[in-house]
Amino acid sequence: MKLSENWLRQHVAIDVDSAALERRLTMIGLEVEGVEQPGAALDGVVVARIVDCARHPEADRLQVCTVDAGGAPLQIVCGAPNARPGLVAPLATIGAQVGGHAIQAATLRGVASNGMLCSARELGLDADASGLLELPADAPPGTPLADYLGLPDTVFELGLTPNRGDCFSVRGIAYDVAAALGTEVLPFDAAPQPVRHAAALPVELHAGADAPRYLGRVIEGVDATRATPVWMAERLRRSGVRPVSLLVDVTQYVMLELGQPMHAFDRDLLHGPIGVRRARAGEALKLLDGRDAALDDGFLVVTDADRPVALAGLMGGYDTRVTEATRNVFLEAAHFAPAAIIGRGRRLGLHTDASHRFERGVDPELPRTAIEYATRLIVEIAGGAPGPVVEALLPEHLPAPQPLHLRRARLARVLGTAIADAQVERILRALGLAVVADAEGWQVTPPSRRFDLAIEEDLIEEVARIHGYDAIPATLPAGSLRMAAPSETRVDEAGLRRQLAARDALEAINYAFVDAGLLATWDAAAGAVPLANPLSAELGVMRTQLLPGLVAALARNLARQQTRVRLFELGKVFANPDPQAAPVETLRVALAACGGAAAEQWGLPARGVDFHDLKGDLESLAALSGARLAYRPSQRSWGHPGRSADVLRLAPDGGATPLGWIGQLHPRLQQALGLDADVVAFELDLEPLLARPLPRARALSRYPSVRRDLAFVVAEAVPWAAVAASVQAAAGPVLRELRLFDRYAGKGVESGFKSLAMGLILQDESRTLTERDVEAVVAAVTAALQHDHGAAIRA
Known part of the structure; x- marks a missing residue:
């Protein structure tokens, strides 16, 4: 403002x-x-009247003007298109400074010029440079322009x-x-204007709490052709409002001075009664700016005989606007609830001074003061006879100020210093608050204009800012701090970040909201939470997975000639499986990689990153919490068939908790995303992965271990994870470790089968295992593999 x-x-x-x-x-x-x-450098600039204009003999666009500046006539050469006899405009005399240049007597194409007629822009008063600044015809020539315009300011x-x-x-x-x-606000004259006729329009309210007060008045016999007084026009300009016409300018002036938006209708274009109601679906209204607004029941409208004539709190209608032909005016001033106006302008692409104020709250007691003041201005400037003020009121819906209790002890504690009671009372009363002292402090009732004062802390803020933040001593808070020991049952997220960074990955941070089309491409749009007011259409829903955004970041890096990219992200995903409940937030970790398995170097042969590289990264994270992971073939649509798996965390009791997914992206998805390189990735729920059992010390067995190497032939489709599970179940507690050290398929092995060579390391804690014990375990493992997977000992 x-x-x-x-x-x-x-x-x-x-x-x-x-x-x-x-x-x-x-x-x-x-x-x-x-x-x-404005007006800080107007010395030597005076009011002048153009007496005569003649065409310049050597230039078609220049005129030779004879100017009355309060003394002897001056000859001025001027190129402004609006220069004409009788025009009153500013004249920069010889020696005046305009735009940083001193005005001097000059000869322009053979004609002498003794000054410069100026536009508003040249004087720094406005941005208008289309012609000379036109002053009222009664402005006295020779008067310093600064004095005439009330400058400097x-x-x-x-x-x-x-x-x-x-x-x-x-x-x-x-x-x-x-x-x-420490002073006082001066009295304001808003005395009721004498009623000179009985003409009025009845007013009806049908919007309940959205519009609890509406006042209207008819003013007859107004001369709308009168120019807006200079003092009013200048104040409007300095407030950022361009003067339009007298009746419009008066309503703008009252709004800027008092804060009450108003509107003026042409009375002769109204039939009555005037009403306020919700708009109906399908209704339309042509606004003052010429656009047609399509309405629905989310808008408030002012009606004339039930036809919309204005958007309440936003803008008036075109068909009932005031013009220079207007002779009878209907003035309105109303109170509209902020909730009924907020956001309505944005739906139409509008932002008006009226809506800006109504959205933030306008004093509900202000309309009568504003309408009396506006009436006085119109009658004094343009004449006319005011009629009675007609008011429609729903008192039960008017906001009423609620008393607040300000405690002396609470004030001192929050501010860290005591402020004298007399100073507190002076501040509150100077702000227009009603104050009554009591034993603990003060009972304070805010004025109707202060919507922001609702709790005790609001009053404390008022005292602090008026007393002066610089007058409040700076005191460091005192207190004892308790050292919070990190839990041993959970891996710290920072440790997980450090681990991934040590594995040569860079952390990425993406928006939590994404394009709904991107989620649809990933087949991950189910349960997506839409945003009510998105920043843009491309950021319209909350993400249901981390990978769509992470892979998009990877693609941007590839497009910028980065051939090896490894990115990870920790963040929340959001889903709303039940529309009646709040969205579910889940913390996840994801990593996406493409390019070489290692940075380019001479010591290792070049090799592209694959599933097993990423599985190693994942196992390193699991090692932080001591988790044992299992992998199952995945059927997820974004994963490559045969090169992706669902990840589970195994529990000591044999149960398994699903964690997420790991694998290579489906070629069809990579093509849809415009990726030329193969991308491997994983995404896991973080909380189950970070859970860590308390470590328990256990003595090492004093008895030797025994190793038996076995090779089995199994079908190619049988995964190692299934084989390992069968071996561990069959071997029992004496199996300390299972190692897969060879996989072979080819000559000597039937087509469609593979040979898996594994080492079983056996050990007991209470005795030395005998050959019979070892053979029993081998027999149990062999039988289990034959039963579960049709495996046979390789000959």
Whole structure:
């Protein structure tokens, strides 16, 4: 919001300069993001009237103007398209500084020029450079322009926080400034205007709590052709609003000064009654900016005889707008609930000053003051006869300020210092709060404009910011800290990150929201949680897996000439299997790799990364928690058939907990993702992987171990994991270790079969195993493999 210092000083007595005011505004939470000083260099610029214009004899686009600047006529050469006899405009006289250059007497193509007629942009007053700045016809020639326009001035660009809707007006800011500077807000004249006729339009409310108050007044006989006074137009410009016409400018002016949005209708285009209701599906309204808005029941509309004529809290309608032909005006001022306005403008691509204020909360007691003030301005400037103010009210839906209790001890504890009771009461009363002292502190009732004061801490913040954060001593917090010992039953996530980094992988961090189309490509869109207000269409749902985003990052690296990529990520995935329940968050770890198994070097032959390389990375993670993993052939659609597996964690009791998936991506998926290289990856639920049993010391067996090597021929389709499970079950507790040391298929082995050579290491803790014991284990293993897998001892 832009704030004119000169305008502010008309509402509060300020005894500090602009620099001190700027600092104080920022210190009380109204951050000054920029400062402009219009009119700071207007010495030598005066009001002038063009008496006569003649075409320049040597230039078609130039005119030779005779100008009255309060003394002897001056000859000025001007190229502005709007230069004409009778026009009143600024004149920079000889010696004045314009745009950093001193104006001097000059000869332009043989014609003398004794000054320069100026545009608003050349004087730094506005961005308009289309022609000369046109001043009112009654502006007296020779008057210094700065005096005529009320300059110089300082304009502060304030970065207001969303909770301070009361500060989107000059008078709202005046309360904060008065409290900060120890002064008072000056009285404001909003006396009721005398009623001069009985003409009125009835008002009806049909939107309940969304629109609990609506006021309207008819003003007859208005001269809408009157120009907006210079003082009003200048204040609008310095507030960032371009003047349009008198009736529109008055409503904008009242909004900027008091904070109450208003609208003016052409009374002769209304039939009545005026109402406020929810829009109906299929209704449409042509807005002031010319666009057609398609409405539904999410919008509030102002109606005339039940036809929409304005979008409540957003923008008026085109068909009932005021123009210079308007003679009778219907003024409205209303209170609309923030919840009924929030987000409605964005649905239509609108952002208006009115919606900006209504979304943050407007004082529900302000409409009558605003309509009386606007009436006075219109009547004083454009004439007219006001009628009675008609008000429709639903008092049960009006927000009522709730008393709050501010405890003296709580205030001192939160701020870390005690503030005198008299200072606390002065601050709160200066802000317009009703204060009653009691034994523990104060009972405080906020004014109706302060929607942000809801709990005790809000009052503490008010005291702190007005008292001055720089006046509160800096005190370090004191207290005892308890050392938190890491749990031995869980592997630390940082340790897992270090392990993957040590395995030559780089950590990636991707957005938790992804493109729904990407999840569909991975066949992972089931249960995806859509975002109500996504940043973009490409980030419309929460991810259900880590791999789609991680592989997309890998693809971006490949596209930038990185031939060997290894990325991992720890993060949450989200799913909503039950639409009636909250989404389920699961912490996972994923790794994706492509390119060489090792970095390019001379010591090892070049080899592409494969399933077994990634399985080694996964086993190294499992070793951190002592987990034993098992692998089962996977049927997941994104995995390569025969080169992917589901991962399980084996429990001591023989059970298994599913962890996730490991393998190579399906060629069809790689083609859809535009990947030329084979990609291997895994993705696992993290919590089951990190669980670690407490270590227990156990004495080593004093008895020797025995090794037996066996070779079995089994069908090619039988996986080693199934063979190992059968061996371990058959051998029993004396099997200390099982080693697969050879796999052979070829000459001497029947087609479709393979030979697996394994070493069984046997040991007992209480005795030395005999040959009979060993042969019994070998026999049990042989029988189990023959029964479970049709295996036979290799001859």
